Amino acid sequence: MIKKTEAYIEYDTEADVYKLRLRAPLSVCWQITTKCNLNCKYCLSSSGNDGIYGLDTDIAKKVINHLGELGINRLDFTGGEPLLRKDLGELIDCAKENNISTIVTTNTTLLNDQNINILRKADLIQISVDGPREMHNYQRQRDVYDLTINNIKKIKEAGCKVRLNSFIFNSNKQYVEELMNLSKELGVFSHLFIIFTPQGRGKDYPNEIIEQEEVEKIKTLIERKRNEENRNIRLYDYNEYLHSCVLLTPMCDVISQGFYEEDSVKVGNILETPLDEVFSNDVFDHPTHVFHYLQRRLKK
Numbered sequence: 001m002i003k004k005t006e007a008y009i010e011y012d013t014e015a016d017v018y019k020l021r022l023r024a025p026l027s028v029c030w031q032i033t034t035k036c037n038l039n040c041k042y043c044l045s046s047s048g049n050d051g052i053y054g055l056d057t058d059i060a061k062k063v064i065n066h067l068g069e070l071g072i073n074r075l076d077f078t079g080g081e082p083l084l085r086k087d088l089g090e091l092i093d094c095a096k097e098n099n100i101s102t103i104v105t106t107n108t109t110l111l112n113d114q115n116i117n118i119l120r121k122a123d124l125i126q127i128s129v130d131g132p133r134e135m136h137n138y139q140r141q142r143d144v145y146d147l148t149i150n151n152i153k154k155i156k157e158a159g160c161k162v163r164l165n166s167f168i169f170n171s172n173k174q175y176v177e178e179l180m181n182l183s184k185e186l187g188v189f190s191h192l193f194i195i196f197t198p199q200g201r202g203k204d205y206p207n208e209i210i211e212q213e214e215v216e217k218i219k220t221l222i223e224r225k226r227n228e229e230n231r232n233i234r235l236y237d238y239n240e241y242l243h244s245c246v247l248l249t250p251m252c253d254v255i256s257q258g259f260y261e262e263d264s265v266k267v268g269n270i271l272e273t274p275l276d277e278v279f280s281n282d283v284f285d286h287p288t289h290v291f292h293y294l295q296r297r298l299k300k
């Protein structure tokens, strides 16, 4: 299906400046819960056992209907662990009724015969693997590597499209090539490397911030592999996309993300103010938002 999003050019006559603006974001990332069965060392949302369950189903569906009315193309249900939401299937169905593509980001460790069918409803499943066994378990703070790899295979066998996510920080940056080989072996649809940003629990580990020079080396390595093997592998460097993505917290605060948590801005709350109005705030960098998603197409 082809969906169209309204974009327009704003001309400020006083300043003689043109601005590209979108009526609404192309994609929204929603931490539908910050409850999680794991307690990863660098978790960006500080999720864990004590997290917030999130909105009641009826209100969550109203939020999704609102996103649908605005023509949002894609909704990423993240967390926390989305499988802890009893209504995940209903929320995915609601997004589908609104013609919104869905992504579910899961650590997979709660996978069972029932909820695998819920995952099958989504358009893409994102799963993090942050290194070989020892490194993955170190970041997860639990011995879950084998379970995760087995569950990736099961999710794939169930017919889901899978993207591997790898969070890259100083202590695991030497495993980028190994991780690319793993995603090839697993035969997943795509692989996204995300450069560490000191947010959530990551705030306590500034020593894990990778120098820009090193980030460039990782970028080159990934590009080489992508071209050589004609694979869908990308790098997400927060520094390139500051204040361009739309993040919703469990209770629907709208966050424009900076590199450091202190630079992130709460721009509003969509239970109080429509998202198009919140997104029109100058804090959001609309051209970069467009570029972020167009780039995926340009680079495959």
Ligand code: SF4
Binding pocket: 036, 037, 038, 039, 040, 042, 043, 044, 045, 046, 047, 048, 079, 080, 081, 107, 140
């Ligand atoms: S990184 Fe993911 S799996 Fe780990 S605690 Fe955070 S939400 Fe849970």
